[in-house]
Amino acid sequence: MKRLLLSGLLTLCFATADNVSAAVIYAGQARAAAVCSQCHGIKNPSAEAPFPPLAGRDEAYLQTALKQYRDKTRKSDIMNAIAGSLSDADIANVAAYYAKLKP
């Protein structure tokens, strides 16, 4: 009985490993929902400056902007601090996520 349970658990682990790419997309979405949306919104960004809307924007543009914020070639106290902790994968994920959203 214990053995059965164990092999069941192992299968579950391998099954989740197969879904890594899906998990990565969800990670981008989760990060956007948890962090970015506080200022940028998800689908319905407020029209008010100073938070530019991100939904439906060009993916390459979003990636470039985030990398510039990260290496501080583009200055913004807020975005420099936020982008500083993003990895290349994080940037690719959130850019892909926001680019796919319909504004």
Ligand code: HEC
């Ligand atoms: C605390 C508020 C805040 C949070 C949280 C935040 N941002 Fe920003 N973001 C701003 C502000 C303010 C600007 C405008 C900065 C400037 O003038 O360059 C901006 C600008 C941007 C831009 C440039 C848009 C353009 O039109 O050029 C991108 C891309 C961006 N943010 C992505 C993100 C992502 C992705 C996250 C989550 C990881 C995030 N932001 C979280 C406040 C925020």
